[in-house]
Amino acid sequence: MTKAVVCGALGRMGKSILRLSLEYSDFQVVAGVEHPDCIRSHDLGEASGIEELKGLPLTPRLEDVLGLCDVVIEFSGNTTAAISHGKLSALAGKGMVIGTTGFKEHELEELKSYSEQAPILVSPNMSLGVNLLFRLVEIASSVLKGRGFDAEVLEIHHRYKKDAPSGTALKLEEILLRTMNLQKKVHCRDGIAPRELEEVGVMSLRGGDVVGEHTVYFFGFGERLELTHRASSRDIFAKGAIEAARWIKGKKPGWYSMFDVLGL
Numbered sequence: 405m406t407k408a409v410v411c412g413a414l415g416r417m418g419k420s421i422l423r424l425s426l427e428y429s430d431f432q433v434v435a436g437v438e439h440p441d442c443i444r445s446h447d448l449g450e451a452s453g454i455e456e457l458k459g460l461p462l463t464p465r466l467e468d469v470l471g472l473c474d475v476v477i478e479f480s481g482n483t484t485a486a487i488s489h490g491k492l493s494a495l496a497g498k499g500m501v502i503g504t505t506g507f508k509e510h511e512l513e514e515l516k517s518y519s520e521q522a523p524i525l526v527s528p529n530m531s532l533g534v535n536l537l538f539r540l541v542e543i544a545s546s547v548l549k550g551r552g553f554d555a556e557v558l559e560i561h562h563r564y565k566k567d568a569p570s571g572t573a574l575k576l577e578e579i580l581l582r583t584m585n586l587q588k589k590v591h592c593r594d595g596i597a598p599r600e601l602e603e604v605g606v607m608s609l610r611g612g613d614v615v616g617e618h619t620v621y622f623f624g625f626g627e628r629l630e631l632t633h634r635a636s637s638r639d640i641f642a643k644g645a646i647e648a649a650r651w652i653k654g655k656k657p658g659w660y661s662m663f664d665v666l667g668l
Contacts, residue, residue, distance in 0.1 A: 405430055406653045408646075409473040411437040411466060411489050412480035414451060417503060420642035421477060422452050431650055435469035436462040437480070437489075470496045475649040478502040481566065483511050494518035499652040502526045503645055505571030516659050523652050525660040528571025530644030534618070535662045537633045541576055541620050544629060545583040553622045553629075554599065555580045560609040560617040568608040572618050580604045580620070 408425075412418040413436025425433045436448040445451045449458030461469055466476065466489050476493045478486050478500060486504040493500040502515070505528050518524060529535070545555060557580070559573040569577070569591060580586060581604060588603035599605070616635040621628060635641070644662065651665045662668075 405432060406475060406650045407432050407434045407473045408475045408477050408649050409433075409435045409437060409466065409469050411476060411478045411485070412504070413448065413462060414438045414442050415479060415481060416638060417479040417641060417645070419452055419454075420638045421479070421645055422448070422454055422457060424639060424642045424646060426454075426456055428646065428650075431646055433457065433460070434472040435460055437466045437469065438462060438464060439480070439482075439485075440464040466492050470498060473498060474653045475499045475501060477645055477649055478504055479645070480504055483507050487511055487514055490515050490518045490524060494521040494524070497522050499523045499649070499655060500525070501645055501648045501652060503528075503530055503641065506567035507571075519659040520657055522657050523655040523660060524658075525648050525652050525662070525665070527644075527648070527662040528575045529616075529641065530648060530662060531633075531635065531640040532644060532666065533633050533640070534572055534635075535644075535666055535668060537618065537620075537631060538575060538579060538663075539668050540631055541579050542583055544620075544622060544631065545580055548622055548624075548629075549584045551624070553624045554601075555584060555586070556605040556607070556621045556623065558607045558609070558619045558621070560611075560614050562614050563611050565610060568610065569606045570608070570616070570618070572616070573606050573608070576618065576620055577604055577606050 410418050446462050448460040448462040451462050557573050557576050559570045586602050586604050590603050590605040619632040648665050
């Protein structure tokens with residue numbers, strides 16, 4: 405049995421994880437962590453509206469419930485909170501799965517330092533399909549490198565998403581920069597200037613209730629290749645997070661990704 409504490413338990417992703425956890429016989433949420441302003445009840449079941457979770461604690465302090473779990477699942481949506489939770493989890497020797505996005509380079513480096521004490525898995529997107537997209541983009545960009553193709557990324561999300569570009573789009577950008585040996589990042593376009601050969605562009609659209617859509621375009625002369633993933637339910641991300649939590653339990657300290665979980 406894998407026992408987990410969910411940080412950001414009352415957010416969109418947190419509630420999806422709480423609900424889907426009930427479908428597993430070998431995975432159990434034992435407590436929730438949430439920002440104090442969001443807590444109206446310290447009973448996780450009452451606060452989330454999930455009857456089966458009544459009696460479990462909900463607290464603003466991860467350290468109060470760390471002793472109950474094997475793994476911490478982090479979806480607080482706040483990078484400062486995520487780093488604090490990472491430090492606490494590492495000191496306690498607990499595995500951690502992080503789905504919070506928007507980290508700056510130095511923040512990721514700090515998190516990586518904690519992985520010397522405990523296993524930490526960071527992924528901007530937990531879905532199987534998106535992680536397969538990452539691998540397909542690696543293959544396509546490696547083949548098309550130096551063959552006159554321009555690479556661009558378009559991502560679409562709901563109006564409430566805080567960060568832009570999305571973490572998934574930035575991961576796709578990183579893959580394209582590395583595999584195609586590109587030198588310049590362009591986030592959105594404005595002004596009068598032609599596209600440069602050594603750049604990759606990332607565009608963000610926000611509106612409505614779009615769960616998530618990512619397309620990588622490879623523009624050639626006379627042809628265009630498009631690789632697209634569309635998410636119609638947050639459940640795919642929640643299920644991926646649960647699978648990652650089950651996988652990381654008992655792993656050695658280290659820095660992991662969903663590629664490790666899926667064997668890609």
